[in-house]
Amino acid sequence: MGRVKKGRAVSGWVIIDKPAGVGSTTVVNKVKWAFQAQKAGHAGTLDPDATGVLAIALGEATKTVPFVTDGLKCYHFRVAFGAATSSDDASGTVLETSATRPSDAGIEAALAAFRGDIMQVPPQVSAVKVEGERAYDLAREGIEMDLVARPLWVERLAVLARPDADHVDLEMICGKGGYVRAIARDLGQALGCLGHVAWLRRTWSGPFEAEGAATMAEIERLARTEEIDALLLPLELGLTDLPELPATPEGAARLRNGNPGMVLTSSVEWGDEAWASYQGRAVAVGVYKAGELHPSRVFNL
Missing domain, CATH: 3.30.2350.10 (Pseudouridine synthase)
Structure with missing residues (x-):
């Protein structure tokens, strides 16, 4: 049983x-x-x-x-200039300080390097795995790691406000796996003044x-x-970014059993990932082939 x-x-x-x-x-x-x-x-x-x-x-x-x-996500955050911290945010220990402060024009110029396809090294205090262990657990033990840079798509990175010489408020729209703290750290280094995240808010996600x-x-x-x-x-x-394919009654029944099921014609092409619906409810996610959806995930609703 x-x-x-x-x-x-x-x-x-x-x-x-x-x-x-x-x-x-x-x-x-x-x-x-x-x-x-x-x-x-x-x-x-x-x-x-x-x-x-x-x-x-x-x-x-x-x-x-x-x-x-x-999917894409949007963050609003404040970068505090003049200090690098162990966690790349305000909760960490200050590792180094700088009296240098960037100009508005300097910030605008530096941001260009952080847009589009970039490579980003995660913070030492992050959830990435190092030989099976989380980086933040190793960091708490005082172990310094050479974390591997990872690709990140940054669709937008723009100044929202410059409240004073010590801070700048930014908006970032990025893809999967982005670390805002790493952006603040690397921006501070690029500007020669050091930096970390003072506060961070995710305004939307997908x-x-x-x-x-x-x-x-x-x-x-x-x-x-x-x-x-x-x-x-x-x-x-949760399926907003995938095309929806209405299933026939027989197709929905087959899909619910994990078999390819007939869906109504649409603009998707052979091999595209899509989801099938029946009477407005999700039935399955899969790959479209010749009038049928071949399911990879089936919903038991």
């Missing part, structure tokens, strides 16, 4: 405006408990000191997490925005009540 899962078979997205001072995993666990959900995950972690969009998937929506994680997101106070107040389901967004929002 199969093992009975604990909790409710609830599926969908919950978008939290994460406050500063709490880790992403703690928020995910709290939301999972509040909804009494069988399964939960998130589409991109935020540092404990960061605020803004933390997109949490419940139940079958966890199967759509990779598509949100791969289809999800901070405006209208639930607060942790709301989660606490509505925890384990029927009213909390009003905060749940459709699973299908």
